[in-house]
Amino acid sequence: MTEPRGWxxxxxxxxxxxxxxxxRINEGAAVRDTKDRSAGYFTADHQQWSAFINAIKTNRFD
Structure with a gap:
């Protein structure tokens, strides 16, 4: 896996x-906490990231 870029x-x-x-990563997206960047990050592939963004846009987390 490639290192995330363009945070x-x-x-x-x-x-x-x-x-x-x-x-950004080639396989999708990486997410990290701004308060503790040294703690690392988690990744989501394109399908997972799209599903997450769609859930946000359709207020599934409200």
Whole structure:
């Protein structure tokens, strides 16, 4: 697996430090905690990431 690249966090977080960042990997996406970047990250393949984003957009977590 490739190392994540292009880490970014939502612009909605403004100056908040308690959020997550998303990085790109060839197989999908990687996610890490901005408060403890040294703790590592987890990954999701393209299908998992798409399902997660779709769940957010359709308010399944509300």
């Amino acid at each position: 970014r966090k939502s612009t909605y977080t403004q100056q908040e430090t308690a959020c997550v960042e998303v990085g």
